Amino acid sequence: MIRIHPTADVSPDAQIADGAQIWHQAQVREGASIGRNCIVGKGVYVDFDVQIGDNCKLQNGAFLYHGATLEDGVFVGPGAILTNDRQPRAINPDGSLKAADDWQVGPILIGYGASIGAGCIVLPGVVVGRFAMIAAGAIVTRDVPPHGLAIGAPARLAGYVCSCGARLATEPSPTGLRGRCAVCSREFDLAE
Numbered sequence: 001m002i003r004i005h006p007t008a009d010v011s012p013d014a015q016i017a018d019g020a021q022i023w024h025q026a027q028v029r030e031g032a033s034i035g036r037n038c039i040v041g042k043g044v045y046v047d048f049d050v051q052i053g054d055n056c057k058l059q060n061g062a063f064l065y066h067g068a069t070l071e072d073g074v075f076v077g078p079g080a081i082l083t084n085d086r087q088p089r090a091i092n093p094d095g096s097l098k099a100a101d102d103w104q105v106g107p108i109l110i111g112y113g114a115s116i117g118a119g120c121i122v123l124p125g126v127v128v129g130r131f132a133m134i135a136a137g138a139i140v141t142r143d144v145p146p147h148g149l150a151i152g153a154p155a156r157l158a159g160y161v162c163s164c165g166a167r168l169a170t171e172p173s174p175t176g177l178r179g180r181c182a183v184c185s186r187e188f189d190l191a192e
Helices: none
Strands: 068-070 108-110 148-151 156-160 168-173 176-181 187-190
Touching: 156 168, 168 187
Parallel strands: 068 108
Antiparallel strands: 148 156, 168 176, 176 187
């Protein structure tokens, strides 16, 4: 069963899968795809053609612009923004208003199980790896590896996290880097 709050604005050309919940004043544009069991919080904006996998949570006031793709199990914190234009301008050099053909979409890919913290901004052309975690308020200007913990403005790799969310203890290994979780005892081979 799909739940769409009466104040939400969902395009009839959007694809909404079973179990999705779309809350107060959210807007979902044409061509957007929202997977099974997703929660789209109050005031979320999902631009046209944005692709959202199954079991994702988009917290209140998150903005996902054209070019964004979220794999399954992604968390997007309140007020986070996934942008799509590295050189934004309202007008062309001749003073004419920019149109759809006057710029190039910069895609963003958020990998399986990754978390984007509250107030985070992700710039176009970025890939956030599986189970990576972006700290609240970070500005992500470059790729983040799987299980990477990125913090700051601009965001920098500050360590690695487990799929459970706890920080990993790391040590060198023959394949590069090994991480172990003190909370759930999972172990990972990590890229350096």
